[in-house]
Amino acid sequence: MSKEYFSLIKRILPKKFGKKEQYLAFVKTYGCQQNFADTEKICGILHASGFGFTEDETIADLIVFNTCAIRKHAEDRFIGNVGNVKKLKERNKNLVTVVCGCITQQEEFAKYVKKTFPFVNLVLGTDYIKIFPELLYRALTSRASVCFNELDNLPVIQEDVPTKRANNIKASVPIMYGCDNFCSYCIVPYVRGRERSRKPENIILEVEDLIKNGYKEILLLGQNVNSYGKGLTEIIDFSELLRRIDEIPGEYWVRFMTSHPKDVTKELVDTMADSKHIAPYLHLPIQSGNNRILRKMNRKYTREQYEEIVNYIRIKIPKVCLSTDIIVGFPGETYEEFLDTISLIKKVEYSLIYSFIYSKRPGTPAAKMEDSVPYEEKAKRQSYLIELQKHITEDLFSRYVGTYQKVLVEDLDKSNENVFIARTGGNVLTKVYSNGKDDLLGKFVNVKIIDNTRTYLVAEV
Ligand code: SAH
Ligand code: SF4
Numbered sequence: 001m002s003k004e005y006f007s008l009i010k011r012i013l014p015k016k017f018g019k020k021e022q023y024l025a026f027v028k029t030y031g032c033q034q035n036f037a038d039t040e041k042i043c044g045i046l047h048a049s050g051f052g053f054t055e056d057e058t059i060a061d062l063i064v065f066n067t068c069a070i071r072k073h074a075e076d077r078f079i080g081n082v083g084n085v086k087k088l089k090e091r092n093k094n095l096v097t098v099v100c101g102c103i104t105q106q107e108e109f110a111k112y113v114k115k116t117f118p119f120v121n122l123v124l125g126t127d128y129i130k131i132f133p134e135l136l137y138r139a140l141t142s143r144a145s146v147c148f149n150e151l152d153n154l155p156v157i158q159e160d161v162p163t164k165r166a167n168n169i170k171a172s173v174p175i176m177y178g179c180d181n182f183c184s185y186c187i188v189p190y191v192r193g194r195e196r197s198r199k200p201e202n203i204i205l206e207v208e209d210l211i212k213n214g215y216k217e218i219l220l221l222g223q224n225v226n227s228y229g230k231g232l233t234e235i236i237d238f239s240e241l242l243r244r245i246d247e248i249p250g251e252y253w254v255r256f257m258t259s260h261p262k263d264v265t266k267e268l269v270d271t272m273a274d275s276k277h278i279a280p281y282l283h284l285p286i287q288s289g290n291n292r293i294l295r296k297m298n299r300k301y302t303r304e305q306y307e308e309i310v311n312y313i314r315i316k317i318p319k320v321c322l323s324t325d326i327i328v329g330f331p332g333e334t335y336e337e338f339l340d341t342i343s344l345i346k347k348v349e350y351s352l353i354y355s356f357i358y359s360k361r362p363g364t365p366a367a368k369m370e371d372s373v374p375y376e377e378k379a380k381r382q383s384y385l386i387e388l389q390k391h392i393t394e395d396l397f398s399r400y401v402g403t404y405q406k407v408l409v410e411d412l413d414k415s416n417e418n419v420f421i422a423r424t425g426g427n428v429l430t431k432v433y434s435n436g437k438d439d440l441l442g443k444f445v446n447v448k449i450i451d452n453t454r455t456y457l458v459a460e461v
């Protein structure tokens, strides 16, 4: 990391924005955990360069949009928000705007942003955070806007980027970047490049440090954590990495996402079952319950293989909670094929489902497939699925009532000072009633589940 730029930036801030007690950055993040992890690095760099942070964009000196391209909706939200900056810029002509992330990693989109929003000062892709200090310095000192997004996914992982974490109880730790799977609907491999794994010793050091500093939950991140280790000189796979992390002493939970079902091995499940710290939770995106659609999606597993691994998990880790992602209305999906997804959902009993209506991503193979199902029909299918899942969750959660659970208390309920927000090992949201005296924040507590709704458990200490 080009750290000399931190002091260079600090020195030019008064010239650029006038003398102020604090220079403020407003950072807006779209998209997945990976992007939020990148934002923590961007904020680390900004902090080291003399910026403080605000959630009020109208008083900011610097605005950063970290964008997501996964669905059109995410792109539209960003376009709407960046449009508003024009008004802010009219009031404050010194305002500096940066657009980074998955949208601007695509060359034509970076050009589009530059052309459509000429007031944007710096445009860069996901891979360029490692030279963000230098690029920011250039943007702050030049009149012209700076655009940096050549599509040469450098296979280099920068280890010494400062991080400003958004939370002091739960921390995300990226273990790998990029994706090699090329699911036919997905833009991620094009914007995040090929898979690159961090060296295990760097990951272990980071996790040790977090636990020493009181973090209670570590979320290991990657688009497909199960293929961790490919390309490293040391021969290591994800199960081995988990075993090494699990040896770190302390009271903490480890979670990870995302697991591609094609790469979940019995060894991984056994490792989870035998560990002290890995929470009994697995996010296992199925996308569709129909084999023809799974083939067209290039997911490389069948429904039967998926069910087999789910059965094995349920036997080895009876307390496990599973969640999944579903795409509704993939090109050519018939109603009968959709019903296969419904029957799978009923069978697996997920605690949580993220469902998405298929969104065409230019440049992906699925964008060329014929898509004859009207949007209204897709929306209807999604509503049906969501309604069904509400009943499944309610039924599942009602079985918790009367049991004792270990939860991690992670927040206060803003609307009631006697209520804490917590999660079970299975990642189920739990509202914990206490008499308001104990400070439970950041602690593991044993609670009794006394009630449930469709979305959370209600408990008392
Ligand atoms: N690497 C992860 C997911 C990353 S994207 C995995 O393989 O599971 C998160 C979710 O967004 C995906 O699981 C998928 O359900 C959804 N998604 C991806 N591309 C999409 C598209 N073009 N339209 C709708 N949903 C999409
Ligand atoms: Fe996209 Fe598939 Fe890679 Fe997940 S595994 S990021 S869905 S290409």
Ligand code: F3S
Pocket: 030, 031, 032, 033, 034, 035, 067, 068, 069, 070, 102, 187, 188, 191, 192
């Ligand atoms: Fe979006 Fe990029 Fe994540 S496209 S979902 S922010 S990897």
